[in-house]
Each structure stands twice: as structure tokens, then as C-alpha cells.
Amino acid sequence: MSKIVVIGGTGLIGSKVVRLLAEHGHEAVAASPNTGVDTLTGAGLAEAFAGASAVLDVSNSPSFADADVLAFFTTATRNISRHAADAGVGHYVALSVVGAERMTDSGYMRAKVEQERLIAGSGIPYSIVHATQFFEFVGAIAGSATVDDEVHLSEALIQPMAADDVAAAVARATVGTPTGRISEVAGPEQFSLAGFVRTGLAFRGDPRPVVVDPDACYFGEKLTSHMLLPGADAQLAETRFADWLPLNPPPTR
Template sequence: MSKIVVIGGTGLIGSKVVRLLTEHGHEAVAASPNTGVDTLTGAGLAAAFAGASTVLDVSNSPSFADADVLAFFTTATGNISRVAAEAGVGHYVALSVVGAARMTDSGYMRAKVEQERLIADSGIPYSIVHATQFFEFVGAIAGSATVGDEVRLSSALIQPMAADDVATAVARTTAGAPTGTITEVAGPEQFTLADFVRTGLTFREDPRPVVVDPEATYFGERLSDDMLLPGEGAQLFETRFADWLPLNPPPAR
């Protein structure tokens, strides 16, 4: 089977993808600063890419400040593209976000769109997977939207999914042939953003009230009703939020 280098391979999605690819007989190499690979300096990339057929990037910026996240994705993608081309890598895969191109007020989403552009222009055959928000980040969404003792959120629609399902989608794409396009993946149910977070907080006995606020932003973006939803033809996975919650308790306080 093929050698696949997973940039960000020790993180939430990356570690799951490495396990899935290994179970299916591939040589999956987890590449991250923890394993001696630094995409910002290029250190370790040439050694990691030697003999590789595919590179998958599921890494993320350590800072979400607008300038920092743009610098991270442009620098990392430039280094990955250059070294992958020199190594003869034949498939460049990246994980991005459903609706990223629509969220122009978000510095993070602008950076992800630029990452996608650089990959498409790299000359390496590519595939990009757009996923909806993960169930795992319901707490982070609540935290970012907390004002005083309230969580203030939009009533825009969201169709979130489990990280395990994201990893499955990404692993399938990575093991396949380049598509030269974007594949969207999502969960089976739509919620309003407020209801999604309220359900998660209620299950976890978090007392913060969730208030619908039309002026609330989502990581810097004021949402329209369908901005976070996938389009027709998206691949839908089966894990439901109500089934996921009991199996994924929050970290111990």
C-alpha cells in the first residue's frame, strides 16, 4: 500500500485518520512538531515526504488572530507544496470548512480560502474536503459566545458532525484518486446554532442560558440563515448529536 504523510497527524482529526489508514494497510506517517516536522520552517518535511504518494494536511494554526492564521496557512502551504512537488507526491489533500468562502468577515475563513487557492495552484493533483462544524467544539462555541453569564448566539442553521465521521471522510478521500475539486461532508441533522449549543450545555448540566441574538457573531462572522449549511450533493454521515453526547462526556474539571 502507499505511504501517506498526515500533516497535523497527532491532532484530533489527524490521529484518527492515521489509525484508519493504518488499519487499511497504508503506511500512514504522523507529521507534526511533536514528530520533528515543522511546516512553518520546512524542517523535517523532505525526510517525511521521501517515498510518499500522498500528503494530507489537517493541521491548524496555534493562533486564530487574523494576521497569525493567514501567515500560518500561507507559509505552511507554500512549504508543503514546494517540498511535496520536489518529492514527487501525486496527491495533495486538505481539510477545510463548509461555507468558508461565504464567511468573508472571518479572518480564519479568509485564511482557509487562501490555503485552498494555494493548493489548487500548486500543480499537484489535489482533493479538498469541506466539513461542517464538529460536535466536539460545542463547548468552544459556547465559550466564544459567552457574554456575562449568557451564551448569545445566532439562530442560523448548522448541520454539525462527529469528528470520527470527519476522519472517515478524509481518510476515504486521501486513499482515493485526486478529485481536483471540493467534497462537502456533514451530519444528518440541522439545528439552529442556538439550539445545538443549548442541547450540548443542557446535557452537560452547564447552567449558562442560551439567548438568541440576531446581532451575535460566530467567530467574527454575522451569519445568514444558511451560511453554515452544505449544498446539495453533500455526503451525509449517520451519527446523531443525541447519540454522540452520552459517549463523549466533557473533560473532568
């Protein structure tokens, strides 16, 4: 049994990972501000890392403003790296985004790339997992793209996946041997971004029309057709959007 610290372990992906690791006999520590661990100040990190063999970072910035998100990921990563190195942690794993390195106009994606750079230079053996968009984010994507009750999105291609499959992928990476590189995971099907959101809203009874707008930005980036797609060697999950939707109905109003 290994002790594994999951930064952001009470969030969407982190809570699923903690459960998976525990089911496989590992001591999974959910590290987040509400469990007494603050990566921005470093509080609680030394205690959390004591005796740990690996750390997995699936945390996210509370603010997506360019300066805020950059400060979050750089400060947190430096603190995690320092305390993990001091504790002799042997594997540093992080979840990032497919296409992040291509989305140079997006402050959020620039911050994720900087996070990855800091991890690679930390001196700790590492693995970085790039995932595509989550099915669970369909509502948030629509909300961020809504203008006058219309959802404006491009037809750039995406290959989204279920959060359960993301959690399984990063859990596997964390208990595995450090790769020293980026690997990609994605869903089994491609959609246009506009079509994906249109399907999700229709299933949920959301009346907002989805307008195809080639000039619409995604996280501050004007997308090209293949910018969000994984490479040919990506590991593909099995869960299909049509199968996921009935199992994840909208909240009761």
C-alpha cells in the same frame, strides 16, 4: 500499501486518520512539531515526504488572530507544496470548512480560502474536503460566544458532525483519486447554532443560558440563516448528535 503523510497527525482529526489508514494497511506518518515536522520552517518535510504517495493537511493555526492565521496557512501551504512537489507526491488533500468562501468578514475563513487557492495552484493533483462544525466543538463555540456568563449565538442553521465521521471522510478522499475540486461532508441533521449549543451544554450540566442574538458573530462573521449549510450534493454521515452525546461525557471534575 501506500505511504501517506498526515500534517497535523497528532491532533483531533489527524490522530483518528492515522489510526484508520494504518488499520487499512497504509503507512501513515503523523507529521507535526512534536514528531519533528514544522510546516512553518519546513523542517522535517523532505524526510517525511520521501516515498510518500499522498499528503493530507488537517493542521490548524495556534492563533486565530487574523494576521496570524493567514500567515500560518499561507506559509505552511507553500512549504508543504514545495517539498511535496520535490518528492513527487501525487495527491494533496486538505480539510477545510463548509461555507468558508461565504464568510468574507471572518479572518479565519479568509485564510482557509487562501489555503485552498494555493493548493489548487500548486501543480499537485488535489482534493479539498469541506466539513461542517464538529460535535466536539460545542464547548469551544460556547466559550467563544460567552458574554457575562451568557452564551450569545444566532439561530443560523448548521449541520454538524462527529469528528470520527470527518476523519473517515478525509481518509477516504486521501486514498482515492484526486478530484481537483471541493467536496462537502456534513452530519445527518440540521440545528440552529443556538439550539445545538444549548443541547450540548444542557447534557454536560453547564448552567450558562444560551441567548438567541441575531447580531452575534461566529468567527467574526454575522451569519445569515443558511451560510453554514452544505449543498445538496454533500455526503452525509450517519452519527446523530443525540447518539454521540452519551458516548462523549464531559470530563470528570
